[in-house]
Amino acid sequence: MKQKKVIGIDFGGTKIKVAVIAEDGKIHGEEILLPTESNRPAKKIVATMQTGILKAVSSAGLKINDLDGIGIGSPGPLDLKNGIILDTPNLPTMKNFPLKKEISNLFNLPVALNNDGNCFVLGEAYFGAAKNASSVCGVTLGTGFGCGIVFDKKIYIGTTGTAAEVWCSPYADLNFEEYGSGRTLVRLYRQKTSDKLDSKEIFHLAQKDNSQAIDTFLEFGKNLGRILAIMVNLLDPDVFVIGGSISNAWEFFKTPLLENLNQNINDEPRAHIRVQPALLGDNSGLLGAAALLFS
Template identity: 35%
Template sequence: MNIGIDLGGTKIQVGIEKNGEIISQTKALLEEKDSLPSTLKQVINFIKPLMDHKVDGIGIGVPSVVDVKNGIVYNVTNIPSWKKVELKAILEKEFDVPVFVNNDVNCFAIGEHRFGLGKQFSNMVGMSIGTGLGSGIIIDNKLYAGVNCGAGEIGLLPYKDKNIEYYASGNFFSSFYDTTALDAYKAAKTGNTPSLAQWEEFGRHFGAAVQAVLYTYDPEAIILGGSLAKAFQFFKKSMEDSFQDFIYPEIINKLTILVSKNENIALLGAAALVDQALVGQTNAL
């Protein structure tokens, strides 16, 4: 059994992976984000009860650039106190088990490829749409993380007057319509016309993000995750309409786009980092 941790900018989720399922799961909002000691203490206190099980190791996904070999995380998104944290060394000293650290969206992609909808694909991209927009890349059944664990940052590519993430994440709704993606989703479900129009516009922007993935990686499949993926029904058509100008229609015709069905898939992917067979396949390790 392995412990998987999904550390986000606002919350922490911890669980034990056993036979491809998450057991003994705990989740909570991340507290005192301006204090490194406080946030580390919260992470450690979440792990401690799980160590009563026979645990082989700990895998953790964080929203940041990661020195995967040494388990050091830098400039964690929305956690201002995490500028440079030697997370692997800290947790291994505390719990005396192997610890592996990677980007959170990479963990999402690993989870889908190993345990979820991506099992049938050798080449796939996991795209997580939430407060931001990130991607995890699987090439020939191996995670491609890049030299600095920065591969897949499609959202940071220039787009219009900002970048893709500005228009194709939750930021779109707060910046242009003074609302939240959640409220826009709830309203769209009631048939609210303005909200449906917002999602239609969002879909055109998200289509640009998908096209960036296709031109860069040309995968068999893209699997969508994150909170905004739940609204896929409201932006699917406009996204697909945006593909009409894509220069290689054969690629579009062969592409499969799916929405993740397992809310614990990032936890499973983080736990899978401990599996030495999988870890040995990742280029960054």
């Protein structure tokens, strides 16, 4: 049986990544990376996306009519029913823009659009750390705190399409995002040293055995473990996947995360829950966008 081949697009405020992807997760041809230049008019951004699609198809030795569709992972919030980007800070010129319709009209192909956090988890559920699991939850830890939920290889979006938008949920004196993102590391390290470094610099210091940087990650892991415990008690997933740029420092916060998670969840999930970093690296969202057409 012939495998489906689709275009996957990881669409962000900084860059647009495009590739032809088959149902087995194999990338055909080149991954095309283009700058978003997000302050340009929306139509110009769409033209860049169109260029990326044509380049990806050409590099795979295919034609547009060889493809079965186009999947796009985009920052939210989104109107998923109508395929519209709503009011996204990273894409200021695309407010209320009908991206799904625009791309579908350009190529006369089915187009699927979903939140980039959801696409991250779907990619890992199909091809990565959770490919044998029936229920998966995941978080992306970077500038912000993204989350997604996948049951039986399908994204759970809830009644209004905003399921898993937990970043604003209250935790301690702030919220999930303020205790589970790169900003958390910056704040914690500054409290210890009065130095304002970014999360990557703090990671590099931890790799050099800097005690204050290591303590920062230990405290980060403690709070993140408690945050994930709330989600595990609610959703009871088989696998919890940790992604985003902060996951590169997994070894520095894994132990306190797991300790605090296990201390705060019920006996049954404690016995079976698997927590691990993403396996697909920067391509989780790209592959997940493609998998929107497979699920």
